[in-house]
Amino acid sequence: MLITPLVFHPIYSQLDLPVRHRFPIQKYQGIRDALAQKGVPDSSFFSPSPLNVDALASIYDPGYIQQLTTGTLDPKAMRRIGFPWSKQLVERTLTASGGTVLTAELALKHGKALNLTGGYHHAFANFGSGFCMVNDLYLAALKMLQSPNVDSVLIFDCDVHQGDGTAKLATNNPAVYTVSLHGEKNFPYRKQQSDLDFGLPKGTQDRLFLETVEEAFELSIRACQPDAVIYDAGVDVHVNDDLGHLEISTEGVYARDHFVFSRCEDLGLPIAAVIGGGYQRDIDALVEVHLQLFKAAGVL
Numbered sequence: 400m401l402i403t404p405l406v407f408h409p410i411y412s413q414l415d416l417p418v419r420h421r422f423p424i425q426k427y428q429g430i431r432d433a434l435a436q437k438g439v440p441d442s443s444f445f446s447p448s449p450l451n452v453d454a455l456a457s458i459y460d461p462g463y464i465q466q467l468t469t470g471t472l473d474p475k476a477m478r479r480i481g482f483p484w485s486k487q488l489v490e491r492t493l494t495a496s497g498g499t500v501l502t503a504e505l506a507l508k509h510g511k512a513l514n515l516t517g518g519y520h521h522a523f524a525n526f527g528s529g530f531c532m533v534n535d536l537y538l539a540a541l542k543m544l545q546s547p548n549v550d551s552v553l554i555f556d557c558d559v560h561q562g563d564g565t566a567k568l569a570t571n572n573p574a575v576y577t578v579s580l581h582g583e584k585n586f587p588y589r590k591q592q593s594d595l596d597f598g599l600p601k602g603t604q605d606r607l608f609l610e611t612v613e614e615a616f617e618l619s620i621r622a623c624q625p626d627a628v629i630y631d632a633g634v635d636v637h638v639n640d641d642l643g644h645l646e647i648s649t650e651g652v653y654a655r656d657h658f659v660f661s662r663c664e665d666l667g668l669p670i671a672a673v674i675g676g677g678y679q680r681d682i683d684a685l686v687e688v689h690l691q692l693f694k695a696a697g698v699l
């Protein structure tokens with residue numbers, strides 16, 4: 400039987416945060432529970448291991464990785480990340496990014512796979528930013544490129560925030576093609592240059608959004624002729640999102656995700672998807688928007 404592997408670890412939602420911290424850490428377990436409740440069997444789920452710190456230090460700045468994992472980053476660097484340091488934070492970060500790497504491997508094997516976290520696209524080689532410490536998307540692309548059948552990977556990032564860290568990390572790597580659709584007037588205010596960038600105005604609604612998604616996808620397929628796709632399906636584009644400033648409906652999120660999955664299927668491209676950002680404070684409502692990705696992938 401064909402299965403769509405789903406990658407999850409309970410640690411995704413295990414992080415003690417200050418009261419009123421804006422990060423909706425419970426959403427990952429919420430998605431896992433909702434999928435189970437809707438009949439997705441336990442056998443669909445794969446459990447990731449944390450990334451190896453030494454292997455990580457060979458790709459990123461070893462000083463940054465050392466300071467991050469030992470809790471010796473300076474307070475300014477931690478403020479830029481936006482979470483208080485803890486051992487739990489490090490373990491969660493390494494496991495969540497390990498999850499996206501596992502998702503990339505499973506996508507090559509099964510055609511598609513989804514991580515119930517991921518999309519840490521504001522992480523650079525030598526610093527973290529905006530809740531991101533280790534850039535899982537870039538690591539997943541490098542993992543895919545180790546396959547003899549993969550010479551080119553497209554990172555298609557539809558989170559409302561620009562994939563600045565990913566763009567910067569991939570600048571000198573022609574095998575990784577980066578595309579970002581994002582709110583033009585939103586964090587990060589200093590944008591990096593992806594291979595293709597599409598800055599959307601505040602208040603963008605479904606029609607312009609979906610036209611842009613389709614245009615961006617087709618242009619990038621022509622430009623880089625990828626052998627595999629990594630998709631950041633952030634739902635902070637949603638009209639009810641606290642940080643997004645766009646006005647995309649739940650149906651619009653589904654249409655976006657469905658388009659990306661069906662085009663990858665048409666083209667015979669393996670796709671590894673991550674859930675990306677989403678910051679409604681109402682966790683049940685937020686989970687419902689994230690579930691659109693799973694519907695679009697045929698999991699529900």
Ligand SMILES: [Zn+2]
Nearest residue numbers: 558559560676
């Ligand atoms: Zn975002």
